[in-house]
Amino acid sequence: MMDSYVYVIMALLPLSALMLVIQTSPYQALVIRGILGAVAALVYAILGGADVALTEALVGTMLSITLFAVAVRSSLVMRLGVLVAPEPSQESLRQSLLAPLRMVLNRYHLRLELVAYPHPEALQQALQAKEVHGICRVDFPLGEETPARVSSTVIAPDLALTAIPSLPSGAESDGSPAAPPRITLRVPRLYEILTTELPPATAQLQTLNGDRTPLTPPLILMEKY
Amino acid sequence: MTAVILAMIAALLIPMVEAFQDEDIWQRMLAFASIATKTSVMILAVSVLRDDWMIGVVGVLILSVGNAALMLLAHVIKRLNEVTEG
Known part of the structure; x- marks a missing residue:
């Protein structure tokens, strides 16, 4: 029989996922993805999946956010060539x-x-x-x-x-x-x-x-x- | 002890609302740092509550890894702002 606070914590997961889905800016979405990863790790750890929580924190939060940040940074850019040192x-x-x-x-x-x-x-x-x-x-x-x-x-x-x-x-x-x-x-x-x-x-x-x-x-x- | 956990959940909702409302990227990073630390401390509190050392070790690891991820993301975003303004 689970305690009552477990249900409250589990309700945080769809809440943060909804926050992530309705984001439009890619950088803001990256930060919300980190929040979702932290909440997911909390839910997994409380439900007894310690290994899943550790994987979520290491791969889901740290690695994927870093890789996504590098990808968004190098793709969403307009490079404009200009002449150096004009009048x-x-x-x-x-x-x-x-x-x-x-x-x-x-x-x-x-x-x-x-x-x-x-x-x-x-x-x-x-x-x-x-x-x-x-x-x-x-x-x-x-x-x-x-x-x-x-x-x-x-x-x-x-x-x-x-x-x-x-x-x-x-x-x-x-x-x-x-x-x-x-x-x-x-x-x-x-x-x-x-x-x-x-x-x-x-x-x-x-x-x-x-x-x-x-x-x-x-x-x-x-x-x- | 359950009341302590419920109070922690209520405190966790404050930065979540802040991250949802504020458009500034650094305010959201602050909210992310707050949430990452708070969830890790909640895992530690639950591990003490259940007397489960396995969850406790995971909580300590997530606490350190969450800070490392935050530093990496903040560094990338800082470089990004320098390129945009410079």
Whole structure:
């Protein structure tokens, strides 16, 4: 005949399992998985399975959480290639891009990892070699075509404050209005997310083969036929 | 002695509610540390209650292993925040 407190302890197990199931963020779920492992070890030990409790604590809690943390850390990331040591005006432009980009990626539980490259050729080569998921260029050549909406007014409003200290250096360099940074993406899903959720004025998006049209219309056509 | 165990269960519910409600990852890690320690101490209390040394040894092992797992997980999450902000 079991004591009454055993039933109360056993009720903790489905409670913590429910907490784990309704989590959406992977890192929060990892911590809740640790809590579930601790409660499960308690239940197993009290019900007499000392060996099962020990295995649950060693493998279920310690090993699996560590392996899952490493897996989530290396997979849920967007690696963005940037040029190392830009000019101060371009640095402020880049910072104004990274803040909304991080906000959008946080909604999908993705991290943004910046990888610095010394010159534009290395940047392009890294994208071709699939070392990064996308590259960000602030200083693309003036001869390239730019969309008609590019002007100083399209920059995010919070940039106006940060760009004031670096205004003289930017004005004497070329005097032309700053264009938004250009992000070239290799992964179609990232392109879809960023085109739909990133404010259009903060960056100019394109896929690896120079395509600027959204990827969804061909998919809809494929579904129709 | 049963009343002591029931009081421990009630104390265990406090960090569980905290882990469920708070969105901050470090608050959840704190709740995880609290729960891992509390469950191990509960196993030790039950082993004393039943005079079962086998459960007692398991409780001691889980107490040390739970802390090791917590340190590993905290280290990975700390590295993660450094990469994200840096």
